[in-house]
Structure formats: structure tokens, C-alpha cells
Amino acid sequence: MRRHSLAFVSALGLVLATPYPSSAETAPAIGADAIRADIGFLADDLLEGRDAGTRGYDIAARYVAARFEALGLRQVIPDSWYQPVTLAVARLDKASAPSISIGGRRFANGEDIAIGAFGREPRQSMEAQAVFVGYGLKSDREKINDYAGLNLKGKFAVALSGAPAGMPSEIGAHLAAEKSLAAQQAGAVGLITIPTASYLGRTPWEKIRDRAQHPSASWVARDGQPYVRTPAIRGTATVTGAAADALLAGSGKSLAAIRAQAERKGARPRGFALRPTVRIDRTSIVETAPSRNVLAVLPGADPALSHEYVLLMAHLDHLGMEENGKGPDRVYNGAMDNASGIATLLAVARAFAESGERPRRSILFAAVTAEEDGLLGSQYLAKNPVLPAGGRLVGVVNLDMPILTYDFHDVIAFGADHSTLGPIAEKAARAQGISLSPDPLPAEGLFTRSDHYRFVQEGVPALFLMTGFAGPGREAFEHFLKTDYHQLSDQMSLPFNWDAAAKFARVNYAIAREIADEPQAPRWYKGDFFGDAFAPDAPKATKP
Structure with a gap:
């Protein structure tokens, strides 16, 4: 890791003596225009559905890397924005x-x-x-x-x-x-x-x-x-x-x-x-196909905590092209799944970069490949860490397919019941005037079906937000799942609520910021199933 600029840190003693601002004090404005533009590009027909291991996915990866570079983020892998992942198909x-x-x-x-x-x-x-x-x-x-x-x-x-x-x-x-x-x-x-x-x-x-x-x-x-x-x-x-x-x-x-x-x-x-x-x-x-995770880092400002990393992650891939399509539209554009998650990732990265106050812990940003093939890019990243010597991943915030066709009144925070990430999510939601709700789709097993789970399996507390069912939520969510999920219709013609998209990004920024600035790293709760299964020797917290 490169040294911090003197513009941020003049001396260790001064840093330790300076109080760190709360997430509310450092929260920059997050608007909808950039989110709309990012989704519009990533869900364009020219990217041919962003299937992992294809040219369309590689164009999307280059786009995300360019955005990371424009924001002034740093490469976590020397001289590259990419972690190569060879797929066997x-x-x-x-x-x-x-x-x-x-x-x-x-x-x-x-x-x-x-x-x-x-x-x-x-x-x-x-x-x-x-x-x-x-x-x-x-x-x-x-x-x-x-x-x-x-x-x-x-x-x-x-x-x-x-x-x-x-x-x-x-x-x-x-x-x-x-x-x-x-x-x-x-x-x-x-x-x-x-x-x-x-x-x-x-x-x-x-x-x-x-x-x-x-x-x-x-x-x-x-x-x-x-x-x-x-x-x-x-x-x-x-x-x-x-x-x-x-x-x-x-x-x-x-x-x-x-x-x-x-x-x-x-x-x-x-x-x-x-x-x-x-x-x-x-x-x-069996054939092999090259793909890659796109990675960037924002170094933390606190020398005592900058070796600890918060991972903010979204999957970049989708389903590609319909092989035997008979109509004029054969592209699975994946506007909601998961161009919306990547656009949220980029909005949060921009908010961190423009906040004027670097977080205490370092932030690792990852646009991962092959989620649709079985959470493969995230598994590869979890099994092949990229952090520098002494670096430690302490928490994960995953962004996967927020349904942004309505003004959501609540969110479901998968993982909130298992670790001290729960109160952080509740605080961030409350600041945006929304509440946390229990899982309305328990039969779907969503906690194990997205990329954060690969890091849970490595013992890292994780959080995954889904827009909720309050107010118009249930009807809008179930309509998307029934009509548009993994269908050709998941494209920019969906009735996006762009204000909701900006609100979703603000909630996730506040969560990531709080994790990064908290004096203590996230901990599993005592007696929690996942903490006991995957991090039995890690320090635990008493559940409120």
C-alpha cells in the first residue's frame, strides 16, 4: 500500500488527536443522474448482456475500471485494476x-x-x-x-x-x-x-x-x-x-x-x-474463458485502523444473449440485475471520494464476475485475497438487484440479525426515514444466494440490503420477480424511480461509512449460527 498523502496525515499524534466525523457530517449529496447514466450504459444492447467470459462483460469491466480511476481510487493489485479469473465452462x-x-x-x-x-x-x-x-x-x-x-x-x-x-x-x-x-x-x-x-x-x-x-x-x-x-x-x-x-x-x-x-x-x-x-x-x-474482477481501494486515514478493510461489492455480470431467440430482442440487458447494483457501487465510491474526509478504515471496492454462474467471482476473491500483508477484511456490504421501480419505505437487511452490522444498518435506514423489516421471502433463501455469502463462509460478517415490501413494495417487487427477473424485459424501459435509486445509494453509503469509522470492527453475535459455524474463535458481541 502506498503511503498516505501529507495533505491527509501530518503526523501520527495529530491523527490520533483529531476527532473523526460521523457519517452524517461527511455525507455528500448523492443524486440520481449519475446512477441513471451508469445503468443506461451497462444495460445497453452493445454490451450483449455482460455474460462472464465474453466481450460484453470485458467492456463493462473496462468501464468500471475507468470510473474507479476517474474517482482517484487506487489499484489494490500492482499496476492493474483487475484480478484475473479463469472460468471453466x-x-x-x-x-x-x-x-x-x-x-x-x-x-x-x-x-x-x-x-x-x-x-x-x-x-x-x-x-x-x-x-x-x-x-x-x-x-x-x-x-x-x-x-x-x-x-x-x-x-x-x-x-x-x-x-x-x-x-x-x-x-x-x-x-x-x-x-x-x-x-x-x-x-x-x-x-x-x-x-x-x-x-x-x-x-x-x-x-x-x-x-x-x-x-x-x-x-x-x-x-x-x-x-x-x-x-x-x-x-x-x-x-x-x-x-x-x-x-x-x-x-x-x-x-x-x-x-x-x-x-x-x-x-x-x-x-x-x-x-x-x-x-x-x-x-x-469443457472450455476455459478468461474473466476478471474489477478492484479498487480507498486507503483509510487512521494509521491504527487502515490495515482493516470494508468490502463494498456488486456483481457485474448478467446472462448474455438468448441463444435461440426468434424475436428482434435477444439481449438479457440486466438493468436491475445487476446494473443497478454496480451503479450504486459507483455512486457510493464517488461519495467517499468527494466527501473530503477519508474513512478511518480502508474501503475495497469490487465489481465481481460470474455471480450468475454460482457466485464464482466473489468466491475466487474470497479464496484468493488481494489485501497487502497485514491487511484484514472486517466487513462486507453487498449490492445485488435492488428493485428500484417504487419509492421504498423499508429495507430488508440480510445479515443484520447475526452481527453488530445490524444496528449500523438500522441507524442508516432511520436517517433516510425508512425502517428495517424481516425477510418477507424466507422460502427463497436469499441470504445464501448472493455474493456476500462467499465471505460469510470465510468468517466475515456481511450485510445485503433489499428494498422492502411496505407500502407499494410487495406488489412492485413481486411483479418484477414474476415478469422481469432473468427476462429480456429487465432493461431501461422498466419504470425506474430514480429518486429511490439515489436513496438506496445514500443508505448504503451511510452503512459503509459507519463500518469504516467505528472504533471497533464488526463482530458476530455470541451464539449466532453463522458466527459459530465459520468464525468460532473470533471475538463475539452480546446481541442487544
Whole structure:
């Protein structure tokens, strides 16, 4: 890190003696014009949907880097605004007719089974016995072990999707996201999922089936292999209907009965060995594509705290182009998802740069790649830190798809209940005349579905704001999710409320500023699930 200018710091003693201003005292004006201009550029057809690893994404990355440079921010990576991320993209070779055989009965991909590509094993034929494991959850802290008493060594785990009804939503979402890890720890070689009735009510089988046909992506690790957190889990699939019945054949249990049991609050179907042998046959075509995270830093002004960093992050990528589009519009512009998050990031960066008072802690700004492919750019950044020697990441503020079509009266602060970031978020919201509300979509598991979660997994407290459901919020939010989310219609023609966009940026600036200027770094609360799981030895705070 370069030394601080004498214009900011004349001597250590003087710095320590000077009181640091509050976020309210240093808050610059944040208007809507620049936000509108940034979204307009990033969501333009010329960027072809900003798919990670494409020319359109690289243009967007160059734009963000130019904006960082114009604001006077510094490069955290020597002589570069970019952290290279090589993506490994795997596609099913449909000519090889991927399939699953259950008890000798073959099911072609797309019937009652859905299997995707697997980059670590391009040509695969694997066969093993299977064991039903209920929901397939494991947590020592929550005293949950769906694998207790079951022999999974060298076998497929067969698990229901999601978590039991009535489980706290964020804990349930986390444990559901960790199913592959639980299966690997039990000795399994694969994980087959049976969607529950509730899950199918939210996500029809047709969408599950079609999603599996899409390319799968990872980042290339130092050993040259696509990174996976659970390398022992070699075979994954989702099954329903006749394929699920075939798995359960001879067990005395039916798919209908298990699904009915799973719908009851708190119900936990017990595991049992399955009779049929399962075989997966598939061939994947694997290609690599270069991409990059765009990074910049604003060095902190306090010598005692400048080695601590607050990460402000948004994902830059979207879905690219519709491959088989028949109409004139084939571009997934991603105006709300997530040009709006990047525009907010740039507005907050500008506010910091023009405040006239540098924050005490350093601020790391990151526009990350491949979120749509599985939070890959943020995972790469979390696994490959860029901070200088002695630098420590203390908190994360994530900006992902604020719905800005209405004047929101409240926000949902995911992560607020888990750490001392909660009171900071509440204070920032209150200053803008809005309130914090509980998660209105617990079944969606949003806490685990955006980039901040990759840093939670590394033990760092994180916060992710969503515009809320008060007043006109529910109708506007649900309309976007139903009509425009991941659709060609997510573009500048949406009825943006630009005053709301500026307000959202002001709230996030106040949060980041407060984190950066607080005497004490964010801490997990004592007894919190995520703090205990990912930062068991870190100092904890008592929850108010």
C-alpha cells in the first residue's frame, strides 16, 4: 500500500488527536443522474448482456475500471485494476445421450431426471448403490444429523430438496446449501435430489429440467482443475416422478407419502437404504474463458485502523444473449440485475471520494464476475485475497438487484440479525426515514444466494440490503420477480424511480461509512449460527 498523502496525515499524534466525523457530517449529496447514466450504459444492447467470459462483460469491466480511476481510487493489485479469473465452462455433449439408469431401467436426460455437465470428469460412467437420507442435513450446533446410522461409503445420497418446514429461513438455507459437503463427509460419491411438493410449487419441473441443460461453470484452481468445494461428490442429479419411484422401489415407501410427510411443519423423514443400483452416464465438453474482477481501494486515514478493510461489492455480470431467440430482442440487458447494483457501487465510491474526509478504515471496492454462474467471482476473491500483508477484511456490504421501480419505505437487511452490522444498518435506514423489516421471502433463501455469502463462509460478517415490501413494495417487487427477473424485459424501459435509486445509494453509503469509522470492527453475535459455524474463535458481541 502506498503511503498516505501529507495533505491527509501530518503526523501520527495529530491523527490520533483529531476527532473523526460521523457519517452524517461527511455525507455528500448523492443524486440520481449519475446512477441513471451508469445503468443506461451497462444495460445497453452493445454490451450483449455482460455474460462472464465474453466481450460484453470485458467492456463493462473496462468501464468500471475507468470510473474507479476517474474517482482517484487506487489499484489494490500492482499496476492493474483487475484480478484475473479463469472460468471453466462445461456443457453436456448431447450426442452422447446422457442418462441415469435405476435398477436397470434407463431414464434419458429431460424425462424424469435432470443432470448437468461436470467439468472435472468430462467422460463419466459411475455406478453405485444409493441411500435415502431425508433432507440430507448435518449440523452439530443444531443437533441435526440425517446421516446418523446410515452407511454412505461409496454410495449415492438421495435427499429431499430444501429444509424442513418451520426451520429458521437463513439457517435452513445455509444447511440446504451445504448438502454436498454433508454427503461428502459421510463418504458419499454422489448426491441425488428429490424436489419436495413445496419446491415444485415455486419452481416447476420444466424449469428444473431446462436449467440442468445450461452450461455449468467454475473457476480454475492452481492445480488446473475446475474448483469444487466437494470434489468427492462426482455425480449429481435431480429426479421426480417415475425415476423417483424407481429409486424407492422395494423400500415400502412411496414418493407421494414421503412428499406428504415433508409438507408437515417440522417433519423429518428418516433415512433408509435403497435397493436399486444407480448408474450415471454423461460426457461433458469443457472450455476455459478468461474473466476478471474489477478492484479498487480507498486507503483509510487512521494509521491504527487502515490495515482493516470494508468490502463494498456488486456483481457485474448478467446472462448474455438468448441463444435461440426468434424475436428482434435477444439481449438479457440486466438493468436491475445487476446494473443497478454496480451503479450504486459507483455512486457510493464517488461519495467517499468527494466527501473530503477519508474513512478511518480502508474501503475495497469490487465489481465481481460470474455471480450468475454460482457466485464464482466473489468466491475466487474470497479464496484468493488481494489485501497487502497485514491487511484484514472486517466487513462486507453487498449490492445485488435492488428493485428500484417504487419509492421504498423499508429495507430488508440480510445479515443484520447475526452481527453488530445490524444496528449500523438500522441507524442508516432511520436517517433516510425508512425502517428495517424481516425477510418477507424466507422460502427463497436469499441470504445464501448472493455474493456476500462467499465471505460469510470465510468468517466475515456481511450485510445485503433489499428494498422492502411496505407500502407499494410487495406488489412492485413481486411483479418484477414474476415478469422481469432473468427476462429480456429487465432493461431501461422498466419504470425506474430514480429518486429511490439515489436513496438506496445514500443508505448504503451511510452503512459503509459507519463500518469504516467505528472504533471497533464488526463482530458476530455470541451464539449466532453463522458466527459459530465459520468464525468460532473470533471475538463475539452480546446481541442487544
